[in-house]
Amino acid sequence: MDLQRHRIKKNVLNKSWERHRILAMASKGDSESWQDSLSPTQIVDQYYRCINDKDLRHLDEYISEDACFDDYAFTKPFHGKEEVMRFLGQLTQCMGRNVKFKVKHIYEGEDLTAAVNWHLEWKKKQIPFTRGCTFFKLSNEGQNMIIWRAEVLIESPIKPGSVVLTLLKNVTSIFDDYPSVTEWFLKSPQAILTWILRIYNIFVAPWLNPLLDGYIKLWSFFVRLLNSAITLGIFISKIFIK
Secondary structure: OHHHHHHHHHHHHHHHHHHHHHHHHHOHHHOHHHHOOOOHHHHHHHHHHHHHOOOHHHHHHHEEEEEEEEEOOOOOOEEHHHHHHHHHHHHHHHOOOOEEEEEEEEEEOOOOEEEEEEEEEEOOEEOOOOOEEEEEEEEEEOOEEEEEEEEEEEOOOOOOOOHHHHHHHHHHHHHHHOHHHHHHHHHOHHHHHHHHHHHHHHHHHHHHHHHHHHHHHHHHHHHHHHHHHHHHHHHHHHHHHO
């Protein structure tokens, strides 16, 4: 009996959400009249729909003026609505005509928070290594609920496996052996990275960069050669298959 009531409740919620979607799509010209009635889950759902539709005008309505988008694939977060919208505009351009976000699940938390796991699809076919998870923090501005902060985690194409555990063990051992240095490093990691970058530019870059440049040129040559061979093979096959 409890299971049946749970199923009925789930169906009612799903129908309510679908009804909100239909009303939202039908009322885009008067967004302020319905945006305040949507839940964080539905706001996030509309956010991804606007990206898939490349509807930047309505996407702009869901972003706070002091928004912060922290995509961990980038070295720095995007601060402010202007930076965030510029990034989202570049994202929609790079997606082309056929790539879409496929939202798998949206989980709503407390204090106007939501989490989403998703992947990218090309013509409804999943693209490898494009799984991701985004954490949203929303806020109420006037009568509208809008996205204030987002943190994006994207699947890495490199799968180091147990190497990560070995590396973690070695790093934590160094941290434990040199606690004072570790505290200084964790307070100002940029100083260490700047120092390492200077050493690289002075001692490593002069001989490593030419090697990498030659390696890239060599692979480019092989790719062009392979492309020519495939083109020639197709041309010959058309002659004999007639």
